Each structure stands twice: as C-alpha cells, then as structure tokens.
Amino acid sequence: MPTAVPESSEGLSPRFQRPGLKDPRLLMGLLLIALSIVAVVSVVSLGNKTEPFYVATRDMAVGEEVKASDFALADVRLAEAGQHYIPQEKTIAEGSVVTSRITSGQLVPATALAQELTDGRRTASITIDSAYASTLTPGKHVDIWIATKAQGTTTTYNDPEVVMEAAEVSTISNEESLIGGTGKSAVQLLVAEESLSAILKAINNEDKINLVPSDYKKQG
Known part of the structure; x- marks a missing residue:
C-alpha cells in the first residue's frame, strides 16, 4: 500500500491555509485580547487608586477652633467611603469649630467641623481631684451633681442634686x-x-460638685 506523502504548505487548499498577518480574523482576535488586557489593567488601577484626605495632627475637643497646622494630608484608598471625609480639594477654613471629637491621626469626618457650634451647648470648667479626673477621658459623658452649702454655714451641705445628665467631657487638664x-x-x-x-x-x-459617669447609671 503506497505511503501518503504530506502536502507542502504551498499545496494546502485555500480552506486550510494558515492565516496571514493581514487576515481580518487574526486581527480581530488580537484586538479582542488587547481590549481584555486594557480592561483588566483599568479595573485593577481603579481599585488601587488613592486620594489625599485630611487627617488630624492632634486631639481636638468639641468647641475648639482649628487652624491649618492641626491637619495634614494622607493618601488613602476609600472608594465610595470617601464621601464621609474631607478631601484635599475642600479647604478647611481656619476658625472652624469642632462639632465632634477628633483624635490624632484620624481621618477628618465631613460632619466634624462647622462654622460654629449650633447644638446649643456651652463650655464650663470644673475643678476636681486629679486622681478622679484621671479616670475620665474626653468624649465621656457624666452627670453633674451639686451639693449646695447649707444656709448660715460653710462646712455643711445640702443633699446633692443632679443639675444635668450626660454632659460631655471636652478636655482635661492634668x-x-x-x-x-x-x-x-x-x-x-x-x-x-x-x-x-x-x-x-x-x-x-x-459648692460641692461631683461628676458621675453616665454609663454607671445605664449599667445599673
């Protein structure tokens, strides 16, 4: 039985010709591959994109006025969460007031600064024992109890009464x-x-003023 001899490439029928560089099917396939690579690279790049946002350089209490040196910029990847914080393009005006406590190194929430404190609260400074003051932290809430002096004496006090519940600790000077x-x-x-x-x-x-942590009352 005679052995079949393979045909040379020149002898292949048009149906089985190897595609040349100008073959539209080959060009279309290469284009699709290129587009796929570009799409993948774009998605990865977007996912790794960072943007500059403001961070606090020190602890700031409610009611404090801020200045430019209180903030720095940090490149972070927040994606959609970025809407909750202050980006570089939104300049923080000096003299803005802190409306919720900000800690050093924290991204600055968009709601943490305002032109003025509008919730009706005022600041009052109360002197207490340092040992007890050390158990308090800014942001903690305390009930304010006052025992007034009994009439005609400087050493006897009336029973203490609550004059305010859940006052927020702003700052502590130790x-x-x-x-x-x-x-x-x-x-x-x-x-x-x-x-x-x-x-x-x-x-x-x-008069005697005592600060009692509000959470004690809640636990009871």
Missing part, C-alpha cells in the same frame, strides 16, 4: 501647676445652656 499644684485638675464640660447658670453659681459659691 497639669497641677495650672491650678496651684493642689492635686486638682480642671475638667471642661459641654453643658446645656439651661444648666449653665446653676453650674456657674455652684462654682462661684464653692
């Missing part, structure tokens, strides 16, 4: 030298305007 090295610390509170008069009166009269 530098005893600021108040004479007496073992006392100044705690600045954010209080309701209607409670401010009673608190200031107690301070001026040297």
Whole structure:
C-alpha cells in the first residue's frame, strides 16, 4: 500500500491555509485580547487608586477652633467611603469649630467641623481631684451633681442634686501647676445652656460638685 506523502504548505487548499498577518480574523482576535488586557489593567488601577484626605495632627475637643497646622494630608484608598471625609480639594477654613471629637491621626469626618457650634451647648470648667479626673477621658459623658452649702454655714451641705445628665467631657487638664499644684485638675464640660447658670453659681459659691459617669447609671 503506497505511503501518503504530506502536502507542502504551498499545496494546502485555500480552506486550510494558515492565516496571514493581514487576515481580518487574526486581527480581530488580537484586538479582542488587547481590549481584555486594557480592561483588566483599568479595573485593577481603579481599585488601587488613592486620594489625599485630611487627617488630624492632634486631639481636638468639641468647641475648639482649628487652624491649618492641626491637619495634614494622607493618601488613602476609600472608594465610595470617601464621601464621609474631607478631601484635599475642600479647604478647611481656619476658625472652624469642632462639632465632634477628633483624635490624632484620624481621618477628618465631613460632619466634624462647622462654622460654629449650633447644638446649643456651652463650655464650663470644673475643678476636681486629679486622681478622679484621671479616670475620665474626653468624649465621656457624666452627670453633674451639686451639693449646695447649707444656709448660715460653710462646712455643711445640702443633699446633692443632679443639675444635668450626660454632659460631655471636652478636655482635661492634668497639669497641677495650672491650678496651684493642689492635686486638682480642671475638667471642661459641654453643658446645656439651661444648666449653665446653676453650674456657674455652684462654682462661684464653692459648692460641692461631683461628676458621675453616665454609663454607671445605664449599667445599673
């Protein structure tokens, strides 16, 4: 039986010809591959895209006015979450007021700064023992209890009463030298305007003022 001899490429029928570089089918296939690669690279690039956002360079309490040096820029990848924070293109105006506590290194929330504190709270500074002040932290909420002096005496006090619940601790000064090295610390509170008069009166009269963490009451 005679052995079949393979035909040379020149002898192949047109149906089985190898596609040349100008073959539209080959060009279309190469184009599709190129488009697929570009699409994948684009998706990966978008997923890894970072943008500059403001971060705090120090702790900032509610009611504080800010300045440019209080912030720095950091390149972060937030995607859709970026709408909740302040990007570089939105300049932070000096003199803006902190409306919710910001900690050092934290991305600055878009709702944490305003032109003024509009929730009606005022600041009041109360002096307490440093040992107790050390158990408090900014952002914590306390109930303010006041025991007024009994009439005609400087050593006897009436039963304490709550003048405000859930006052927010703004700042704590543990530098005893600021108040004479007496073992006392100044705690600045954010209080309701209607409670401010009673608190200031107690301070001026040297009544006893106690701060009781609000969460103790909740746990009970």
